[in-house]
Amino acid sequence: MGDTVLIDPVRDSRWDEFVENHPMGWLCHLSGWAKVLESSFEHMKGHYLALLDEDRNTIRAAMPLFEVKSWLTGKRLVSIPFATLCDPLVSSSEDFDTLFESALDLAKKLGIAHIEIRTHESPSLIDNDKLGPISFYKHHYLPLDAEPEQLKKSFHRACVRQKISKALKNGLTLKIADDESDVHEFDQLHLMTRQRIGLPPQPYAFIKSIWTTFSKSGRVSLLLAKKDDKAIGGLILFKYKDRVSAEFGASDHRYRDLCPNHYLFWETIKLACKEGYKVFDFGRTSPNNHGLMDFKSRWGTNVVDLPEYYYPKQASERFAEPESSMQRKLMGTVCRNVPSFVARQIGHFCYSHLG
Numbered sequence: 001m002g003d004t005v006l007i008d009p010v011r012d013s014r015w016d017e018f019v020e021n022h023p024m025g026w027l028c029h030l031s032g033w034a035k036v037l038e039s040s041f042e043h044m045k046g047h048y049l050a051l052l053d054e055d056r057n058t059i060r061a062a063m064p065l066f067e068v069k070s071w072l073t074g075k076r077l078v079s080i081p082f083a084t085l086c087d088p089l090v091s092s093s094e095d096f097d098t099l100f101e102s103a104l105d106l107a108k109k110l111g112i113a114h115i116e117i118r119t120h121e122s123p124s125l126i127d128n129d130k131l132g133p134i135s136f137y138k139h140h141y142l143p144l145d146a147e148p149e150q151l152k153k154s155f156h157r158a159c160v161r162q163k164i165s166k167a168l169k170n171g172l173t174l175k176i177a178d179d180e181s182d183v184h185e186f187d188q189l190h191l192m193t194r195q196r197i198g199l200p201p202q203p204y205a206f207i208k209s210i211w212t213t214f215s216k217s218g219r220v221s222l223l224l225a226k227k228d229d230k231a232i233g234g235l236i237l238f239k240y241k242d243r244v245s246a247e248f249g250a251s252d253h254r255y256r257d258l259c260p261n262h263y264l265f266w267e268t269i270k271l272a273c274k275e276g277y278k279v280f281d282f283g284r285t286s287p288n289n290h291g292l293m294d295f296k297s298r299w300g301t302n303v304v305d306l307p308e309y310y311y312p313k314q315a316s317e318r319f320a321e322p323e324s325s326m327q328r329k330l331m332g333t334v335c336r337n338v339p340s341f342v343a344r345q346i347g348h349f350c351y352s353h354l355g
Contacts, residue, residue, distance in 0.1 A: 004102040007050045009034050009064070015048065018059040019089070020241075024121050027220075027240040028083035029064060032213045037081055040206040043069045043352055044081060049102050051095055061095035063088045063117075065103060067110060068355035076114040077107055081355040082206075084139065084245065084284045084306070087122040096125050104130075104311070115311040123307045132313035135305040140282035140296035148270045154300030160262060167263035170227070174267050177222035183211050186222055186234040189250035191340055194347070196253055198332025201347040207248070210236070223268060225251075225260040233260030235268060244272040245281035265299065 009015035009031035019025035027033065034046040044066050051061040064086075065077045080086035090096045107115055119126065120139065142151070155161050177183065187204050194201040214220035219240055225233035233251035237244055246268065251260045272280050282296040284306060297303065331350075335343055 003056065004049055004051050004098060006106075007048050007059075009046070009048050014057075014059050015050075015062075018050075018062065022089045022091075024085075024087040024089055025241070026083070026085040026087075026243075027214070027238045028080050028086050029089060030240075032219075033080070033083070034064075036206070036209045036213050037066060040203065040209050041081075041351065041355075044355060045069075047077070047106055049099050049106070051099055061088075061090040061092075061099060063090070063096075063099040063103060065106065065115075066355060067112065070353040070355075072353040073355075074114060075110075075112050076116060076355070077103065077110075077112055078116045078355045079118060083118070084247065084281070085120045085243075086118050087120050088117060088126075090122060090125055093125050093127055096122075097128060100128055100130070107311075113312070114315055117309040117311075119307050119309070120304075126309060128309075130313060131309040131311055132315060133307050133309050135307045136287070137306040137308075138285045138287055138293065138303050139306050140285065140299075140301040140303050142269070142280045142282070142299055142301045144269070144273050144278050144280055148273050151269065151273075151300065152266075156298035159294075159298045163259040163262040164266045167225075167259040167266075170258045172232075172258060172260060172263045173226045174263075175224040175226050175231070177211075177215075177224060180208070180211070182222055182224060182231075183208055185224060185231040186236065186248075186250060189231060189234050189252055190248065191343065192252060193250040195335055195338075195340065195343050198336045200331065200335055200350040201343060202248075203344075203348050203351055206351070207236070214238075223264055225264050225267075227255060227258060227260075232258065233264050235264045237268060239275075239277070242278040243281055244268065244275075244277045244279070246283050261295075 007015060016031055019029045037044050038046060047065045047067060049063045049065060050059045053060045063079055065079050066081050068078050069075050079088065088096055088099065103115055152161060187207055191201045210220055221237045221239060223235045224231045232255040235246050236248040238247050269280055282301060285292050285296060287293060335346060
């Protein structure tokens with residue numbers, strides 16, 4: 001059967017090699033993501049459960065879990081914080097069950113009663129009656145199975161193709177970020193965007209850590225849309241194996257008529273095709289965000305659920321509509337109506353409890 005052990009993904013060279021070779025391995029499974037989370041958020045600590053083969057040298061399956069400690073939102077184990085694609089890295093239901101039992105033992109040892117497991121491709125391997133599933137968030141993706149101009153024919157004519165043409169006529173230019181000053185420019189746009197849509201901004205330390213950890217290897221890129229040398233839109237991309245994923249997007253709403261978002265997504269799709277990627281991901285979306293759901297659907301995308309599993313089972317009832325609470329609505333009103341420096345403080349406070 002093999003043994004389940006806790007390993008340090010940063011120091012154990014087997015870990016990243018295992019992620020690279022597992023069909024569901026993604027950038028957020030890599031040891032670098034553990035560095036990003038633990039360096040950015042004091043309330044998080046990683047615990048990487050690995051199921052070893054009988055030789056005890058080879059990782060057969062694994063489940064990264066992060067201890068998230070908060071007096072506000074509760075103490076819990078999460079697999080994996082702030083990751084869109086974060087399946088347990090298993091190949092059978094038996095291996096999942098073995099790892100989950102080890103997760104229960106770990107939770108008991110840490111004094112934690114609540115476990116969250118987020119998935120993408122692995123639900124068919126999860127059939128455990130101790131877990132309560134919900135399917136709330138959606139995931140849009142575009143198979144890059146043709147040349148860009150051919151793919152373009154599947155885009156909505158008025159809402160996408162015409163806006164791409166408009167952006168090009170408006171003289172927008174593309175800047176591929178190459179130093180931290182570009183990250184600062186994106187951060188300003190990101191702050192503006194999060195305030196406009198009523199969400200607390202992620203701390204700059206988190207954005208910067210993602211950039212410094214992964215940009216040199218080419219696994220993270222930042223694209224900026226510019227008008228007359230002014231950044232008016234930006235996209236942070238995760239690039240790993242055969243996928244490119246748009247993880248963070250931002251734009252200056254005052255320039256929305258120049259269509260910077262359409263320009264950036266189109267340029268990204270072209271670059272992804274040129275670099276040989278097979279899938280372009282549009283990230284995770286709340287179905288309550290009808291505008292964003294429509295935007296992503298108009299690019300000829302497929303849409304699938306991102307199931308989440310909760311222990312104990314009844315905990316899933318609390319999270320069936322995670323964005324409909326009165327607290328969320330109040331937070332949206334506050335974020336939209338406070339000065340930027342206050343919004344940053346709200347973001348720091350909120351993200352010291354989230355996961």
